[in-house]
Amino acid sequence: MTAAPAVAAAPVGRAAPGRREDLARLSLNTATTKALTLEAAAAAAAAAGLSSIGVWRDRVQEVGAPTAARIVADHGLRVSSLCRGGFLTTRDDRAAREALDDNRRAIEEAATVGTGELIMVVGGLPAASTPGGPARPYPAGAGTDPDRDLVGARARVAERIGELAPFAAGHGVRLVLEPLHPMFAADRAVVSTLGQALDLAEPFPADVVGVVVDTYHVWWDPDLRRQVARAGAAGRIASYQVCDFVLPLAADPLLSRGHVGDGYVDFATITSWVAAAGYAGDVEVEIFHQEVWDAPAERTLATLAERYVRHVLPHL
Amino acid sequence: MTAAPAVAAAPVGRAAPGRREDLARLSLNTATTKALTLEAAAAAAAAAGLSSIGVWRDRVQEVGAPTAARIVADHGLRVSSLCRGGFLTTRDDRAAREALDDNRRAIEEAATVGTGELIMVVGGLPAASTPGGPARPYPAGAGTDPDRDLVGARARVAERIGELAPFAAGHGVRLVLEPLHPMFAADRAVVSTLGQALDLAEPFPADVVGVVVDTYHVWWDPDLRRQVARAGAAGRIASYQVCDFVLPLAADPLLSRGHVGDGYVDFATITSWVAAAGYAGDVEVEIFHQEVWDAPAERTLATLAERYVRHVLPHL
Numbered sequence: 001m002t003a004a005p006a007v008a009a010a011p012v013g014r015a016a017p018g019r020r021e022d023l024a025r026l027s028l029n030t031a032t033t034k035a036l037t038l039e040a041a042a043a044a045a046a047a048a049g050l051s052s053i054g055v056w057r058d059r060v061q062e063v064g065a066p067t068a069a070r071i072v073a074d075h076g077l078r079v080s081s082l083c084r085g086g087f088l089t090t091r092d093d094r095a096a097r098e099a100l101d102d103n104r105r106a107i108e109e110a111a112t113v114g115t116g117e118l119i120m121v122v123g124g125l126p127a128a129s130t131p132g133g134p135a136r137p138y139p140a141g142a143g144t145d146p147d148r149d150l151v152g153a154r155a156r157v158a159e160r161i162g163e164l165a166p167f168a169a170g171h172g173v174r175l176v177l178e179p180l181h182p183m184f185a186a187d188r189a190v191v192s193t194l195g196q197a198l199d200l201a202e203p204f205p206a207d208v209v210g211v212v213v214d215t216y217h218v219w220w221d222p223d224l225r226r227q228v229a230r231a232g233a234a235g236r237i238a239s240y241q242v243c244d245f246v247l248p249l250a251a252d253p254l255l256s257r258g259h260v261g262d263g264y265v266d267f268a269t270i271t272s273w274v275a276a277a278g279y280a281g282d283v284e285v286e287i288f289h290q291e292v293w294d295a296p297a298e299r300t301l302a303t304l305a306e307r308y309v310r311h312v313l314p315h316l
Numbered sequence: 317m318t319a320a321p322a323v324a325a326a327p328v329g330r331a332a333p334g335r336r337e338d339l340a341r342l343s344l345n346t347a348t349t350k351a352l353t354l355e356a357a358a359a360a361a362a363a364a365g366l367s368s369i370g371v372w373r374d375r376v377q378e379v380g381a382p383t384a385a386r387i388v389a390d391h392g393l394r395v396s397s398l399c400r401g402g403f404l405t406t407r408d409d410r411a412a413r414e415a416l417d418d419n420r421r422a423i424e425e426a427a428t429v430g431t432g433e434l435i436m437v438v439g440g441l442p443a444a445s446t447p448g449g450p451a452r453p454y455p456a457g458a459g460t461d462p463d464r465d466l467v468g469a470r471a472r473v474a475e476r477i478g479e480l481a482p483f484a485a486g487h488g489v490r491l492v493l494e495p496l497h498p499m500f501a502a503d504r505a506v507v508s509t510l511g512q513a514l515d516l517a518e519p520f521p522a523d524v525v526g527v528v529v530d531t532y533h534v535w536w537d538p539d540l541r542r543q544v545a546r547a548g549a550a551g552r553i554a555s556y557q558v559c560d561f562v563l564p565l566a567a568d569p570l571l572s573r574g575h576v577g578d579g580y581v582d583f584a585t586i587t588s589w590v591a592a593a594g595y596a597g598d599v600e601v602e603i604f605h606q607e608v609w610d611a612p613a614e615r616t617l618a619t620l621a622e623r624y625v626r627h628v629l630p631h632l
Binding site: 125128134135142143148181185192199219220221246248249251252253261262265269310311314315 | 443449509535626
């Protein structure tokens with residue numbers, strides 16, 4: 001009997017979730033278990049047989065980065081990434097200095113907590129005072145409103161990544177640019193495609209600026225196969241994050257990130273592209289969804305493992 | 317005194333809306349005045365000083381295409397486009413034949429009503445039974461679900477555009493591919509970027525397959541400047557549609573298309589790109605927004621003209 005092709009159905013035995021060797025690359029992002037402290041999330045991940053965890057800064061800061069590192073290690077886990085730095089688009093000099101300072105603290109936290117990957121959500125247009133909220137009124141003239149100047153905002157991101165890069169390199173931490181779905185281009189991230197993230201990364205060494213492939217944000221991209229291959233060839237894929245694009249969109253569309261298999265994403269195809277690009281790192285599950293947040297953590301972890309084994313693992 | 321640069325503030329005199337020469341390129345898309353019959357919409361557009369109208373098939377079919385042509389002409393207007401053909405992604409042979417037949421009827425209607433531009437919204441994934449609705453459950457296996465196979469759906473669009481092209485050419489009607497915002501990739505249109513639409517158009521003559529630049533759908537695209545230039549150089553820009561990207565997103569995000577100036581789009585910059593690409597045709601205002609639909613038509617037309625003159629016209 002020959003080996004099954006990469007995109008065939010998984011053998012039945014393999015589809016049973018929870019076998020430790022199957023979950024060796026599966027990571028729980030702490031946003032998925034929003035209500036849990038880092039201690040509780042780490043315990044849940046370890047109990048479910050995972051070997052790593054992606055941590056958000058709020059849960060790290062609650063206990064302090066050195067303690068966070070110890071908590072994770074005590075549960076026998078690795079840290080796959082720290083979420084998140086970024087928010088670099090302001091036009092105000094003082095706000096820009098504060099943002100850079102905060103990113104330097106995030107870099108230090110990443111190093112202390114034991115991960116080399118700092119996820120960066122770069123920020124939206126200055127015209128967006130509140131994420132998801134209405135735009136500031138247009139100014140009276142007919143020219144380009146500097147607060148809606150997308151080209152300008154993107155240029156500031158490039159500049160400020162350049163300012164942070166030496167500090168990140170000095171700490172052994174990679175700045176991992178996250179392209180967000182274009183529906184967040186106004187208010188959360190002016191980096192909207194993997195290709196654009198790679199263009200921004202190009203001036204820097206691959207171990208200083210990388211990219212994350214998050215299925216929710218990039219699944220629709222007609223250029224995705226080529227850009228995933230490009231990212232892999234450049235050694236810049238720092239993280240593969242999986243969750244599904246669920247409709248109808250939640251009132252806050254950020255909360256339409258559902259369990260793998262509940263939405264429209266073709267995980268078989270995208271995962272096979274990521275694998276073909278040579279990515280051999282962790283696969284983080286980062287779900288923002290009210291029902292998932294309301295569910296007991298054990299159930300969330302069990303679903304997450306089962307879906308990963310069924311829809312992602314056979315193609316890795 | 318030298319001429320004002322393209323992206324400077326408009327001279328005050330020019331900002332007064334309603335001067336007929338200012339509105340020579342402004343077109344009312346009938347979806348903006350959703351409650352009005354074609355007769356009423358044409359009357360409102362003519363009264364506001366516009367010279368063209370973009371018509372939806374439902375309003376044309378209510379009276380029949382020959383009568384629709386007469387109504388528009390009686391009001392001294394041109395037809396800038398017919399909305400819409402498309403929905404070509406089905407995997408079912410019979411449904412595909414029905415879709416092609418319906419598109420042939422749309423081509424005939426466009427010719428009869430007097431426009432050479434048929435806007436095409438190509439359709440979403442077969443897994444989406446209802447626009448905006450939940451996905452059909454994943455099948456049991458771990459392979460690619462053919463109903464979520466985005467690459468396959470895009471290939472079917474290419475094929476079926478090829479089947480329609482000779483019929484369209486024979487009627488002097490151009491198939492105008494509309495890239496929709498990626499948030500509609502699952503349920504409405506697997507064509508998500510202007511570059512992708514141009515790739516699909518490339519095998520065909522420029523007067524047989526074109527593209528529309530709709531600010532709501534493409535404003536976020538980091539490659540937009542280059543693709544607009546490419547579209548212009550190829551002679552494929554069939555329509556420039558303007559409306560704003562408004563947050564918070566409506567429950568149906570299709571209804572977050574607001575008046576120019578109410579959202580996040582940088583109309584000065586995008587309009588200057590479209591102008592630099594050589595586009596000299598109509599500028600259609602197509603707004604889907606409950607408040608706009610609830611407003612009296614005269615007020616909608618007045619706002620539309622005022623915003624056009626302030627934010628778009630100075631850059632055309």
